[in-house]
Each structure stands twice: as C-alpha cells, then as structure tokens.
Amino acid sequence: xxxxxxxxxxxxxxxxxxxxxxxxxxxxxxxxxxxxxxxxxxxxxxxxxxxxxxxxxxxxxxxxxxxxxxxxxxxxxxxxxxxxxxxxxxxxxxxxx
Numbered sequence: 001x002x003x004x005x006x007x008x009x010x011x012x013x014x015x016x017x018x019x020x021x022x023x024x025x026x027x028x029x030x031x032x033x034x035x036x037x038x039x040x041x042x043x044x045x046x047x048x049x050x051x052x053x054x055x056x057x058x059x060x061x062x063x064x065x066x067x068x069x070x071x072x073x074x075x076x077x078x079x080x081x082x083x084x085x086x087x088x089x090x091x092x093x094x095x096x097x
Contacts, residue, residue, distance in 0.1 A: 001043050002078040006097050012084040016068065034063045035084065038070045046074045058082065058094075071097075 013035060021028025038061045042049065052060040052071055060069045067087040071094045073080045083094035 001046065003039060003043070003081060004078055005081045006083060008097075009081055009084060016084065016086075020066075031063075031066055031068075034066055035068070035070070038063055042070070042072060042079055046072075046079055062087075 013032070016035075017028040017032050019028075020031045042061050046059070049059040049061045049072075052058045052069075057073050058071055059073070060071055062069045069085055069087060071082045071085060073082060082097040085093045
C-alpha cells in the first residue's frame with residue numbers, strides 16, 4: 001500500500017515537532033516517531049481505524065502519548081494522508097481536504 005500526502009501535512013508536522021521540541025529537548029523527535037508509527041497501523045490495516053465524525057470516507061489514526069490524529073482516506077492501491085490534527089483544537093479541521 002502506497003502513502004500519499006496532502007501538500008499541507010509537512011507544515012503541520014513541522015509545526016508540531018517544533019512546538020514540542022521547544023518544550024523539552026527530544027520531545028519533538030518522540031512526537032515525530034509516534035507520527036510515523038501511525039503509518040504502520042494504517043498500512044497494516046487501513047480499514048481498521050474508526051471513521052471520523054460520521055464521515056463515510058475519512059478515517060482517524062490516533063497517535064499514542066500525544067493529542068493528535070492522522071486523518072486519511074483509502075483509495076485503490078493507496079492511502080491519502082489528509083492532515084495531522086490536534087484533538088482539542090478546531091474540531092472540523094481537515095474535513096475540507
């Protein structure tokens with residue numbers, strides 16, 4: 001299964017990594033490791049994650065330890081990563097992608 005990314009995902013990840021790294025040295029690296037670990041979950045079982053906010057196509061893979069989730073859609077032969085979203089900020093963030 002191939003992963004593709006919305007063009008804004010890189011900025012969202014960089015912002016979150018920077019924010020955590022400013023709080024504690026190494027915490028940004030830990031966040032990034034949890035972010036990439038979510039890909040293993042998604043690739044292993046794309047349909048295994050819950051649909052998000054009643055959507056018929058968007059699924060959510062929650063990061064461990066951090067209040068973030070990766071939103072994605074399944075397409076033939078690929079998974080499209082739509083966004084990295086904070087669980088407590090802007091509840092509808094990512095729906096328009």
